[in-house]
Amino acid sequence: MVREEIAEAKEELSERVISVTRVAKVVKGGKHLRFRALVAVGDGNGQVGIGMGKANEVAQAIQKANSVAKKAMISVPLAGTTVPHEIRAKFGGADVLLRPARPGSGVIAGGSMRAVVEVAGVKDVLAKSLGSSNPTNVVRATMVALSRLREPDKVIAERKAASAARG
Numbered sequence: 001m002v003r004e005e006i007a008e009a010k011e012e013l014s015e016r017v018i019s020v021t022r023v024a025k026v027v028k029g030g031k032h033l034r035f036r037a038l039v040a041v042g043d044g045n046g047q048v049g050i051g052m053g054k055a056n057e058v059a060q061a062i063q064k065a066n067s068v069a070k071k072a073m074i075s076v077p078l079a080g081t082t083v084p085h086e087i088r089a090k091f092g093g094a095d096v097l098l099r100p101a102r103p104g105s106g107v108i109a110g111g112s113m114r115a116v117v118e119v120a121g122v123k124d125v126l127a128k129s130l131g132s133s134n135p136t137n138v139v140r141a142t143m144v145a146l147s148r149l150r151e152p153d154k155v156i157a158e159r160k161a162a163s164a165a166r167g
Helices: 002-011 058-071 111-120 135-148 152-166
Strands: 014-027 030-042 047-055 087-091 094-100 125-129
Touching: 014 058, 014 111, 014 135, 030 058, 030 111, 030 135, 047 058, 047 111, 047 135, 087 135, 094 135, 111 125, 111 135, 125 135
Parallel strands: none
Antiparallel strands: 014 030, 030 047, 087 094, 094 125
């Protein structure tokens, strides 16, 4: 019964292909060409994962990336339709900023960041990529930012506990 529920949950996931790149490895006989795909997968309700797959054909690379993304899903706390607080995160040369937005604002974000926050279920957010424009690093920095988000209730409880301990 548990497997059936997991299978149903996996079917409801939305998939977004962020980039497909042709990569080459130089070998003795010439160049070995492959395709690398970067995919974001989410349920639109606070669950999101990213994956990268490499294969001889584009479809196989996307399929591999999709399975990797499903295994690497994280839970993102949401405050209604937006993120609970402002956050900034870095990964490699990429630096991203996510800010809460008023309802109805929509997703104001660049290409690869937009894909990740949309499949996560964030409807209103102001986002800016401040560093590198490399899609892989921007997506990973976005995932770092989303993983660092905290629920407002937990933050308030921690602050109350800390102030009670001090005084």
